[in-house]
Amino acid sequence: MEFAAGPSVRMSLAIATAELRDAGCDTPRLDAELLLADALGATRTQLHLAPERELTLAESDRFAELLRRRRAREPVAYLLGMRAFRHIELAVDPRVLVPRPETELLVEVALGLPRGARVADVGTGSGAVALALKHERPDLEVIATDASEDALAIARANARALRLDVTFAHGDLLAPLDRDPLDAVLSNPPYVADRAELPPELAHEPGPALFAGPDGLDVLRRLVPAAAARAPFVAFEVGAGQAGAVGELLRRAGMRVELHSDLAGIERVVVGRR
Ligand SMILES: C[S@@+](CC[C@H](N)C(=O)[O-])C[C@H]1O[C@@H](n2cnc3c(N)ncnc32)[C@H](O)[C@@H]1O
Structure with a gap:
């Protein structure tokens, strides 16, 4: 059983955005939202609708690992494994x-x-x-x-x-x-x-x-x-x-x-x- 134990969505996004900005990413807030949504198995809209939702330990760990890789400037598309192009979604990797x-x-x-x-x-x-x-x-x-x-x-x-x-x-x-x-x-x-x-x-x-x-x-x-x-x-x-x-x-x-x-x-x- 998982217990809610981590910071809220709002707090996680604020901290991650600051970290990604410091790492030199061009779109730190967007990147943070995309990676957090992925770690939670949610959409960005769901994040916006539930800013006080607390992350479980497993979700926090997943998000921390994605952030670590993004701070090393791995492209977001490789971290998500997908990229939208015109009207289709493409699987991508390195x-x-x-x-x-x-x-x-x-x-x-x-x-x-x-x-x-x-x-x-x-x-x-x-x-x-x-x-x-x-x-x-x-x-x-x-x-x-x-x-x-x-x-x-x-x-x-x-x-x-x-x-x-x-x-x-x-x-x-x-x-x-x-x-x-x-x-x-x-x-x-x-x-x-x-x-x-x-x-x-x-x-x-x-x-x-x-x-x-x-x-x-x-x-x-x-x-x-x-x-x-x-x-x-x-x-x-x-x-x-x-x-x-x-x-x-x-x-x-x-x-x-x-x-x-x-x-x-x-x-x-x-x-x-x-
Ligand atoms: C800039 S990427 C473009 C990939 C894709 N068309 C796109 O727009 O996202 C160039 C592609 O050309 C391939 N490539 C490089 N040299 C090539 C060659 N001599 N003959 C055929 N393909 C080549 C690379 O493997 C790479 O997939």
Whole structure:
């Protein structure tokens, strides 16, 4: 039998928020609420409705362990094992990049593809782009590739859990795709410069998902011409300041270029059309 023995929800959140702020977390209150809700098996709304509820010893221990890991700057998504992306929830762990809100733009630019189009998502990670697109456009044929077998295991499990029919293939960039025509290639490839100064959370994410040479463009330099040669519509997520160089690669490949900015005003998705 468990006895209520710990501090209240209100007190736990106040202490945790202060600790996470001291540890340098950007959103300490939100993180504290998400982790406490997880430790209690509750929702954030339930926390707000019962601020005086006392934690049991077991709940306090679970919350303390989550806080310890978050203070070490493990991403909240890894601690919860889940991340929301557009209208779906994806299981994530340190074998895959945590899907980012700005990547939702990559899905958005593809929503206007013609009915039944055949689309490849290169470097699918958790399956975020491929699965969100299939969820919103079930008529599309979606194929997803990754160089990491670990990532593909997670992406396949996400596809099964979401009951989405996406084909997965292992290998370098477009190499695992068959020779049948493609209507579109989408990719959020690694684009971080090798020696960039990064928030501590990124140290917990897989290096091959992030880094691409001295200027971050090593993968895009190979991928852009290869994708442009395969499909009349291509779209790539890029890092801040990379849109010009990637647009130029597309123009050289004979494509018209459009740039799409994210909510922070950064040119984030480069689209090429023929
Ligand atoms: C930035 S992550 C993007 C993951 C996911 N698409 C997302 O947006 O959350 C890049 C992904 O590309 C994969 N990758 C890196 N180099 C690759 C290559 N040469 N060929 C195929 N996939 C690659 C990594 O394993 C990683 O899953």
